[in-house]
Amino acid sequence: MNQQGMLDDINEEVHYTRNLIGKDALDARVMEAMRKVPRDEFVPPDMKAAAFANGPLPIGHGQTISQPYIVALMTDMLAPGPEHRILEIGTGSGYQTAILSQLCREVYTVEFVAELSAGAADIFKRLGYDNIETRIGNGYQGWPEHAPYDGIIVTAAATHIPAALVEQLRPGGRMAIPVGQPYSHQELMLVRKDARGKVLADSVLGVAFVPMVEAPTGNLDQE
Numbered sequence: 001m002n003q004q005g006m007l008d009d010i011n012e013e014v015h016y017t018r019n020l021i022g023k024d025a026l027d028a029r030v031m032e033a034m035r036k037v038p039r040d041e042f043v044p045p046d047m048k049a050a051a052f053a054n055g056p057l058p059i060g061h062g063q064t065i066s067q068p069y070i071v072a073l074m075t076d077m078l079a080p081g082p083e084h085r086i087l088e089i090g091t092g093s094g095y096q097t098a099i100l101s102q103l104c105r106e107v108y109t110v111e112f113v114a115e116l117s118a119g120a121a122d123i124f125k126r127l128g129y130d131n132i133e134t135r136i137g138n139g140y141q142g143w144p145e146h147a148p149y150d151g152i153i154v155t156a157a158a159t160h161i162p163a164a165l166v167e168q169l170r171p172g173g174r175m176a177i178p179v180g181q182p183y184s185h186q187e188l189m190l191v192r193k194d195a196r197g198k199v200l201a202d203s204v205l206g207v208a209f210v211p212m213v214e215a216p217t218g219n220l221d222q223e
């Protein structure tokens with residue numbers, strides 16, 4: 001399986017889920033970013049052979065790099081624009097971060113496992129993705145210093161929509177977040193804050209994410 005095979009599989013799954021996601025094709029800019037960013041750079045060495053398969057893969061620390069279809073879909077849900085500033089919760093491998101960095105002005109990404117955050121930062125540096133800022137911390141609190149954000153993406157399953165994240169979303173902004181109980185049924189939600197600050201949440205489809213940890217054990221003060 002190569003990068004083109006991955007794109008074909010994403011298009012196929014988009015088509016297959018078109019009634020749920022309300023479209024038969026994702027935004028062309030999003031698919032272009034999926035074509036450009038080398039997913040094999042973000043998976044552990046022993047996983048390279050499966051890097052372009054349309055499935056999640058283990059990245060250590062009990063975490064996974066999300067399935068390419070889900071990465072593309074959640075990116076599309078944000079409707080990312082070239083001037084947008086985006087907050088990501090759950091850096092993990094850094095792959096989703098890299099995709100967003102190709103579509104937006106700045107990406108701020110929070111991860112509570114220090115080693116994962118550092119590993120992703122190394123890859124960003126090596127590949128020349130210089131519009132990303134990483135932070136070690138608890139994503140339930142967001143990153144208030146750079147708020148408000150045009151878009152927020154959460155890549156671990158939360159038990160509820162965190163109030164701090166809603167607060168850090170700009171009016172007119174969009175958030176993509178899986179909500180549900182750990183290792184149980186979760187719904188990928190699209191949360192929209194309208195120009196007057198009213199918040200609407202719609203469920204898009206059932207998903208399976210690693211849980212978002214309430215009280216992370218990592219060092220929260222490091223940057």
Ligand code: SAH
Pocket residue numbers: 063064065066089090091092093094095096097110111112113116137138139140155156210211212213214216
């Ligand atoms: N976007 C990543 C997904 C990684 S899995 C990728 O495609 O590689 C989800 C990540 O969320 C894990 O790395 C996990 O450590 C992190 N995470 C879980 N709970 C968190 C929390 N409360 N704050 C910050 N990061 C969290």
